[in-house]
Amino acid sequence: MKIIVDAFGGDNSPLAVLQGAAQAVEEYGVEIVLCGDEEKIKQVCAQNNISLQNMEIANANGFIDVHEEPTEILKSRSDCSMAVGLKLLAEGKGDAFVTAGSTGAVVVGASMYVKRIKGVKRAALAPIMPCKGGNFMLMDSGANLECRPEMLLQFGLMASIFMEKVMNVKSPRVGLANVGAEDTKGTQTLIDAYHLLQKAPVNFIGNVEGRDVPLGMCDVCVAEGMVGNMILKVTEGVAMFFMSELKSVFTTNAKTKLSYLLLKSNMKGLKKKMDYTEVGGAPLMGVQKPVIKAHGSSDAKAIKNAIRQAKTFAERHVIASIEQALSEMKEQTQPQNA
Amino acid sequence: MKIIVDAFGGDNSPLAVLQGAAQAVEEYGVEIVLCGDEEKIKQVCAQNNISLQNMEIANANGFIDVHEEPTEILKSRSDCSMAVGLKLLAEGKGDAFVTAGSTGAVVVGASMYVKRIKGVKRAALAPIMPCKGGNFMLMDSGANLECRPEMLLQFGLMASIFMEKVMNVKSPRVGLANVGAEDTKGTQTLIDAYHLLQKAPVNFIGNVEGRDVPLGMCDVCVAEGMVGNMILKVTEGVAMFFMSELKSVFTTNAKTKLSYLLLKSNMKGLKKKMDYTEVGGAPLMGVQKPVIKAHGSSDAKAIKNAIRQAKTFAERHVIASIEQALSEMKEQTQPQNA
Numbered sequence: 069m070k071i072i073v074d075a076f077g078g079d080n081s082p083l084a085v086l087q088g089a090a091q092a093v094e095e096y097g098v099e100i101v102l103c104g105d106e107e108k109i110k111q112v113c114a115q116n117n118i119s120l121q122n123m124e125i126a127n128a129n130g131f132i133d134v135h136e137e138p139t140e141i142l143k144s145r146s147d148c149s150m151a152v153g154l155k156l157l158a159e160g161k162g163d164a165f166v167t168a169g170s171t172g173a174v175v176v177g178a179s180m181y182v183k184r185i186k187g188v189k190r191a192a193l194a195p196i197m198p199c200k201g202g203n204f205m206l207m208d209s210g211a212n213l214e215c216r217p218e219m220l221l222q223f224g225l226m227a228s229i230f231m232e233k234v235m236n237v238k239s240p241r242v243g244l245a246n247v248g249a250e251d252t253k254g255t256q257t258l259i260d261a262y263h264l265l266q267k268a269p270v271n272f273i274g275n276v277e278g279r280d281v282p283l284g285m286c287d288v289c290v291a292e293g294m295v296g297n298m299i300l301k302v303t304e305g306v307a308m309f310f311m312s313e314l315k316s317v318f319t320t321n322a323k324t325k326l327s328y329l330l331l332k333s334n335m336k337g338l339k340k341k342m343d344y345t346e347v348g349g350a351p352l353m354g355v356q357k358p359v360i361k362a363h364g365s366s367d368a369k370a371i372k373n374a375i376r377q378a379k380t381f382a383e384r385h386v387i388a389s390i391e392q393a394l395s396e397m398k399e400q401t402q403p404q405n406a
Numbered sequence: 407m408k409i410i411v412d413a414f415g416g417d418n419s420p421l422a423v424l425q426g427a428a429q430a431v432e433e434y435g436v437e438i439v440l441c442g443d444e445e446k447i448k449q450v451c452a453q454n455n456i457s458l459q460n461m462e463i464a465n466a467n468g469f470i471d472v473h474e475e476p477t478e479i480l481k482s483r484s485d486c487s488m489a490v491g492l493k494l495l496a497e498g499k500g501d502a503f504v505t506a507g508s509t510g511a512v513v514v515g516a517s518m519y520v521k522r523i524k525g526v527k528r529a530a531l532a533p534i535m536p537c538k539g540g541n542f543m544l545m546d547s548g549a550n551l552e553c554r555p556e557m558l559l560q561f562g563l564m565a566s567i568f569m570e571k572v573m574n575v576k577s578p579r580v581g582l583a584n585v586g587a588e589d590t591k592g593t594q595t596l597i598d599a600y601h602l603l604q605k606a607p608v609n610f611i612g613n614v615e616g617r618d619v620p621l622g623m624c625d626v627c628v629a630e631g632m633v634g635n636m637i638l639k640v641t642e643g644v645a646m647f648f649m650s651e652l653k654s655v656f657t658t659n660a661k662t663k664l665s666y667l668l669l670k671s672n673m674k675g676l677k678k679k680m681d682y683t684e685v686g687g688a689p690l691m692g693v694q695k696p697v698i699k700a701h702g703s704s705d706a707k708a709i710k711n712a713i714r715q716a717k718t719f720a721e722r723h724v725i726a727s728i729e730q731a732l733s734e735m736k737e738q739t740q741p742q743n744a
Contacts, residue, residue, distance in 0.1 A: 200647045210585050213593055247548050247635045255551055255632065278639030282647040294593065297585045298636040301616025306644040309538045309620040313679065314652075317672045324672055327665035334655045334662055341651065 069097075071378050072162035075104035076131035076149040077169025078366050082109060085168065086118050088371025093122045096376055101162050103128050103153040126161075128152040131169065134364065138172030142180055150174065154181040157357050164358035164378035166349065168366040174352060174359065175211045182355045185387065187394045189219045191354035192293070193361055194227055195300060196235065198342055200284035205231050205240075207290060207353060210297035217260035220244065220290050221268055225397070226353040226390050227288040228270040233384040234351075234377070235287075243276030243286030245295050251275070257292070265290070269393060307342050348377030353390075358382045407435075409716050410500035413442035414469035414487040415507025416704050420447060423506065424456050426709025431460045434714055439500050441466050441491040464499075466490040469507065472702065476510030480518055488512065492519040495695050502696035502716035504687065506704040512690060512697065513549045520693045523725065525732045527557045529692035530631070531699055532565050533638060534573065536680055538622035543569050543578075545628060545691060548635035555598035558582065558628050559606055563735070564691040564728050565626040566608040571722040572689075572715070573625075581614030581624030583633050589613070595630070603628070607731060645680050686715030691728075696720045 073089050075082045082104060089100045100123040102109055113120055128149040132141050141151050150169050154177045157165040165182075167174055171193065179191050194207035207223040208215070215223075224242045231240040244262055246254040251262050253275055265272040276286050281299060291299060318328040328335070349362035349370070358381035362374035411427050413420045420442060427438045437460045440447055444465040451458055466487040470479050479489050488507050492515045495503040503520075505512055509531065517529050532545035545561040546553070553561075562580045569578040582600055584592040589600050591613055603610040614624050619637060629637060656666040666673070687700035687708070696719035700712035 200650060213585065245636070247551065247632065278636040278641075279643035279646070282640065282643035284647075294585065294633060295636055298583070298616040298633055299640055302620065302637055302640040303616075303644050305617035305620035306641050307648070308617070309622075310645070310648050310680075312538060313676050317669065317676050320672050323668050327668035330661050330665035330668075331655065334658050338651050338655050342648075 070099040070162040072101045072153045072156050072165045074149045074153045074167035075102040077167040084368045087368035090118045091372040092375035104149040132173045134170045138176040141173045141177040158182045163382040166360045166374045166378050168362040174361050178355045178359045182357050188354040193350045194353045195350035199282050205288050208293040208296045209300045210293045212293040215292045220261035221264040224265050224290045229389050231287050233386045234380045237287045239271045240287035241273045242270045242288040245291035246275035249275050349374035408437040408500040410439045410491045410494050410503045412488045412491045412505035413440040415505040422706045425706035428456045429710040430713035442487040470511045472508045476514040479511045479515040496520045501720040504698045504712045504716050506700040512699050516693045516697045520695050526692040531688045532691045533688035537620050543626050546631040546634045547638045548631045550631040553630045558599035559602040562628045567727050569625050571724045572718045575625045577609045578625035579611045580608045580626040583629035584613035587613050687712035
């Protein structure tokens with residue numbers, strides 16, 4: 069299994085990426101292709117005592133910045149570390165690709181270099197988020213602000229296959245993010261998507277309200293990008309707000325400080341549970357090869373986890389299953405010839 | 407000051423409503439008009455030792471259930487407790503109206519019985535929610551799923567006036583809920599709304615992302631109903647998820663249980679901060695008289711707080727200020743005659 073890694077993506081690159089890649093080689097026995105400035109990679113590895121065993125380097129010129137226009141990855145930045153990695157992936161020089169770089173660029177770049185799966189309307193980043201009792205996959209999380217019903221249907225199907233194959237969730241419960249449970253709720257797009265999902269080969273549990281999602285009512289939350297982005301970021305914001313309030317409770321006085329000492333190890337468990345980097349990155353669903361977008365602020369551990377996730381994504385043949393499901397669904401909805 | 411109260415709205419009505427109303431009479435010196443089955447009200451008050459001093463009763467037949475179609479309040483249910491209350495308000499028989507009943511029915515009923523302010527495109531429920539460092543008003547929270555830019559402009563203006571006049575926030579920071587900070591982000595509706603808000607007589611701070619809102623970046627969060635509903639309910643869900651995780655941390659073992667005992671009073675403060683019922687209910691903005699929708703699960707304290715909020719809403723002349731601001735804005739945007 070060979071994973072292509074963008075060595076210059078993310079706030080803590082290249083150091084955290086190189087450390088995470090080296091840890092992944094050791095723990096998961098993968099081979100790595102590092103994309104980026106060869107000289108710089110070798111220099112940082114030497115300075116930080118990072119082994120390059122089972123890693124090769126694909127030289128690239130610079131990297132695409134988060135503030136750049138994502139489409140630049142196809143124009144002036146077509147030799148940056150992310151573009152080089154995506155091209156290697158498209159050419160079959162590796163089994164999966166991991167980057168912590170620009171979200172916009174990886175969505176645009178993967179759609180153009182790696183191409184979408186035949187029949188898939190839109191690719192979308194689908195982060196796996198913590199909720200009561202486990203995790204759920206959120207698809208879409210922001211790339212496709214407004215969607216057509218068929219796009220939402222495909223999101224549900226693709227995410228369901230990922231959760232079953234990679235996250236080992238049996239018959240994942242697929243919910244449609246909406247303002248109420250009844251099938252008459254929401255915009256016409258959501259009403260139509262509801263009826264499409266009802267007939268789809270997924271375990272569709274109907275509409276889910278914003279409150280149900282963190283409470284663990286579904287394993288897959290299908291959402292238009294605008295709504296999904298709010299679910300993702302409000303969750304992040306509320307968790308941060310809560311943690312800061314908790315911190316001020318703990319630091320109130322000597323008594324609360326003492327109680328924090330008693331709780332410390334347990335609180336770490338809670339923090340870990342709330343920490344999406346534990347799960348790995350966000351798969352980019354809908355393209356022909358496995359692509360994982362790690363969080364921009366990823367540390368070495370987060371990169372390592374994203375590489376593990378990319379490995380599972382590739383070895384469980386998720387994309388082949390999606391292709392098969394799409395073609396079966398197409399056959400069923402097409403009129404039969406006598 | 408006379409507040410009209412729907413005695414049969416909410417999960418805990420009529421008892422909690424009657425208790426809350428009696429407390430409000432005592433604490434805030436208001437007069438109350440209770441709407442609902444007169445016999446039943448007298449009976450519950452007698453059984454529970456609730457004084458009816460400074461309270462009168464407007465008899466009504468039954469109440470509108472949360473599961474009923476909201477428009478029924480105008481048809482078969484036009485003599486229910488909520489409809490009677492709204493009609494009394496429209497007739498000037500009281501200064502403000504409070505209900506913990508059906509959200510849909512109060513939006514429909516108030517728009518039809520009390521009528522919208524002249525020039526206001528849509529009425530919307532605007533809950534006041536906790537965030538880091540204080541509270542913010544969310545408008546819209548779900549009534550108007552898809553909005554036109556002018557509607558979002560009016561939401562920002564109305565909510566800003568409420569926050570300034572009732573919540574004593576000086577020059578409230580108005581943010582537009584969107585997927586990114588730049589003025590090019592989001593749908594065309596949001597881009598157009600951005601430019602309208604920029605020119606409006608409010609302290610517009612630009613787009614706010616989902617993460618910024620709980621972290622207290624704005625005092626008014628302007629949102630289309632679909633997005634606002636997600637902000638409201640995801641916040642609620644994440645807070646519940648977090649509280650349940652925290653509870654399991656505290657109950658892990660003897661050491662964590664001891665630490666909870668040390669923290670108990672401080673944790674209560676945190677819980678109180680997260681509790682929207684402390685602030686009161688959600689004002690219905692855009693209609694000609696003050697209407698407050700208390701949460702369906704309101705207890706006596708929440709009803710009392712909603713009545714206090716309704717009193718301030720009425721006595722600070724919020725609606726007159728909105729009317730004035732709207733007419734000034736209209737004058738400025740209309741071409742001048744030579």
